[in-house]
Amino acid sequence: MYQSFYYKQLTPPKLKPEGWMYRQLRTQADGLCGNLDKVWPDIKDSGWTGGEKEGWERVPYWLDGFIPMAWLLDDSELKACADKYINAILSRQQEDGxxxxxxxxxxxxxxxxxxxxxxxxxxxxxxxxxxxxxxxxxxxxxxxxxxxxxxxxxxxxxxxxxxxxxxxxxxxxxxxxxxxxxxxxxxxxxxxVDYEKLFENWPYRKPQEKGRWNYLTHVVNLSMCLRSDMLYNAFEGRKIGDFAEKALNMLLDYHGMPIGHFSGDECLAGKSPLNGTELCGIVEAMYSYEWLLCGTGRDIWADHLESLAFNALPATISSDMWTHQYDQMSNQIQCSILSPENTPFLTNNGESHIFGLEPNYGCCTANFGQGWPKLAMSAILVSKKGIAVGTVLPCSANLEIEGTRVYFRIVTNYPFEDGYRIIVQTAHPAEFEISLRIPGEAAEAYVDGEKVEGNRCTLRRRWEGKSEINVVFDFEAKLQPQYEDLYYVKRGPLVFSLPVKAQWRKKEYVRDGVERRYPYCDYELFPESAWNFAFADGKFMYNKKNPGIGAFDSQNPPVCLKTTLCPVEWPVENGVAAIRPSSLTPVGPEVEAELVPYGCTDLRMTVMPVAEPYRKEI
Structure with missing residues (x-):
């Protein structure tokens, strides 16, 4: 099966995360994912290890991210914890398997x-x-x-x-x-489920009816199913088809969000900026794209993967990674518990968008940890002809190519800088191929000063000693249409939002025997800055706001877009912003504003109209 794949991932012992990627993994290990076995009964006292709590998906979900995280960090304490759980699971396997x-x-x-x-x-x-x-x-x-x-x-x-x-x-x-x-x-x-037949006769073009739950419109099932056809065809030795691309395009056409994912709270919810998407759906879609990148070699899957990893994933987890949301919203001005009859979510409860231990349901609590470790494992890939850059992340690897030891390193702050350096060093002279990734969003790209075209630049040569390769991109910030007359801004892989200053109100309590206590308590977030704006002239100036900060920190975003916004009359309805303002006529003077990466926000406005004086210019 795997021998026919275009690329092969490196296993954690050969791969070392660096820079901001290492800091993300370390923060995750020091946060909820690295401590669930100490604080959450469904992991601490699971039926998988002989306890009385849940004995179904939660321990496997957790280990699926915890294990690669532990070995990528080379953390002996985390490894020992993983060993303990695996030993307990193996010891309980029945004689018949x-x-x-x-x-x-x-x-x-x-x-x-x-x-x-x-x-x-x-x-x-x-x-x-x-x-x-x-x-x-x-x-x-x-x-x-x-x-x-x-x-x-x-x-x-x-x-x-x-x-x-x-x-x-x-x-x-x-x-x-x-x-x-x-x-x-x-x-x-x-x-x-025959997903290929389902998408051939796709009946789910509209949001799921409120309160109606369906396995076939469930956002996590659909995120997972994108890898189904590839896995089956690869196992059967058949050519991998275009099912995943057709299915994803259909999902995005009818239910797409600015972050490059489709809505689902918990089932397909349309394109409104108020309908959220589940965190499990994000990490499972990322996992699908990682498989599809390796299986097909097509860089469209690296583009989709980076879009979710650099926007959706960090936005729905607090900067210290001790709390997360079940659902994230494109326009999210407040995260307070909503009454069941007034929630904008179609099938989830009114606490789904608060930050906490297990808002709405605990699957995401267990499952979100796979996101960053598996992303890291998609950076340096092995091809039949050499080495390929999959996703652009700071990391290094020691591997062997045709009997020669090769050290390969990606040095970058991407997506917070426009490019990366490759350092390659061989113990002995060796001829092999290095395939360099060029993001699909790049207007232009240069390798060692020479302009290149397409999503790949392949260098095949005899590598000897130490060599460096410099890759530079050129990105443009543009308004993108989203929902009816509403727009969002994207530059390269990053979506930008207007950050709304948040007041975090801590909630410590016990429910159903599960304790919420700092730092793994719940929080409601309330706005402390204005958010009722429309785009003005559609011009954006890119600035490095905090050079050297290379992570998704809501207090210190690394980059920003400076632009002009117009205040407009925009009502609040039941604790959330209305879908659109009541008028596009400005209610005050224009303001100079800074938009920051979506992944660096807790509260935000992402999808906004263009104010009346400027609509003809956009």
């Missing part, structure tokens, strides 16, 4: 989506550790799943996410292929 924490009589109604997920996690653990026990454990678990599906067909989440089982199955098949593995792949495919 069943690996999930439920009694035998409960198996028919146990949604085995969790079994797919834990097998995937075990593969991640093997990639970090090469633990000899893992292959046999995964073999037994998948063989058990195969027998189980002959009698108990997939349902609910397992049916919606059938293709996730192909990830550990493909890994196992590459190592030791057996005929039953191909049969299991077919069983999964025929018992699971």
């Amino acid at each position: 069943w690996i999930c924490p439920c009694d035998k009589e409960e198996r028919p109604r146990y949604d085995i989506w969790a079994a797919f997920l834990i097998c995937k996690v075990l593969v991640v653990y093997y990639q970090c550790t090469e633990d000899a026990r893992i292959e046999q454990a995964v073999y037994k678990a998948l063989k058990c799943i195969s027998r189980h599906l002959e009698v108990h067909t997939l349902f609910d989440w397992g049916a919606s996410r059938w293709f996730e089982c192909l990830i550990p199955l493909g890994w196992l098949y590459d190592r030791h292929p057996e005929s039953w593995m191909q049969e299991l792949a077919v069983l999964l495919r025929v018992q699971g």
Whole structure:
């Protein structure tokens, strides 16, 4: 399966995050993800380790990000914690291979989506550790799943996410292929949701009816399904088709947000700037794009990946990474608990956009940790001809190419600077290819001063000693149409928003036996600065606001766009901004304003109209 892929990721022991990427991972480890086993009952006392709490998706979700985070940071304490959980899970695997924490009589109604997920996690653990026990454990678990599906067909989440089982199955098949593995792949495919047929006859062009929940419009299922066709075709040895691109284009056409994702709170919600999208959907879409980049080699997936990683992911997690939202909104002027009858969300509750331990539902609490570590693993990729830059991130790697040790480093503050440097050093002379990424948003790009075209610049030469390559981009800030007569600003991979100063009101309490206590408490956010503006002349001046700060910090955004805005009459309705102002006529003089990266905001206005005097000029 994986041998046919265009690129291969490096495993964490070979890859070292640096610069702002390292600081993001360190902050995550020092925050909620790195401490869930100490503070959250569903991890601390999980059924996966013999406890009485949840024994389904939450521990696997958490380990899926926690494990690569621990090894990327090379943190012995975090590694020991991961070892403890994996040892406990392996020790409880049944003789027949069943690996999930439920009694035998409960198996028919146990949604085995969790079994797919834990097998995937075990593969991640093997990639970090090469633990000899893992292959046999995964073999037994998948063989058990195969027998189980002959009698108990997939349902609910397992049916919606059938293709996730192909990830550990493909890994196992590459190592030791057996005929039953191909049969299991077919069983999964025929018992699971046919997303290709769904998108051929796409009925969900409008927002989901309020209060109506549906597996087929669920934003996380749809984020995951983008990798389904690729995984199945790769396993079958067939050419990877264009399903993912067609499906994503359709989702963005009808439900797209400025951040490059589709809305879903929790089901598809249209293009209004008030309808949010779930954090799980963000990290799972990122994971789909990482697979698609490696499987197809197409740089459109790197563009989509960077759009979510540099905008949506940091915006929905507090800067210290101790709290997160369930839903993020493009226009988010207040994050207070809303009454059920007045929430703008179609299927989620009125606390979904507050920052906290587990607002609305705890899946995102467990799952958000995979975002940054897996992004880091998509930076330096190995091709059949050499090395490729996947996503532009500060990191380095030591690897071997045709028997020669090669040190490869990306030096950058991108996306807060317009380019990167490559340092490559070989122990002995070696000929191989270095493929350099050029973002699709770049108006122009230069490699060592020479203008290049397209999304890739490939250098094939005999590398000897130490070499440096300098890559520079040229980006333009532009107004982009979003929803009816509303616009947003994008420059390169970054969406820019008007930041709204926030007052954070702490809420410490206990509910259903789960304690919220600082720093893992809940917060409501209230505005302390004006937000009721429209764009004026549509001109933007790019400035490095805090040089040297290379992370998504709401208090110290690294860059900004200076522009002119006009105050307009814009009402508040039930704790959120109305979809649009009541008038486009300015109600005061123009103001000079600074827009900052969307990912550096807690409260913000992103989608705004153009004020009346300037509408003809835009």
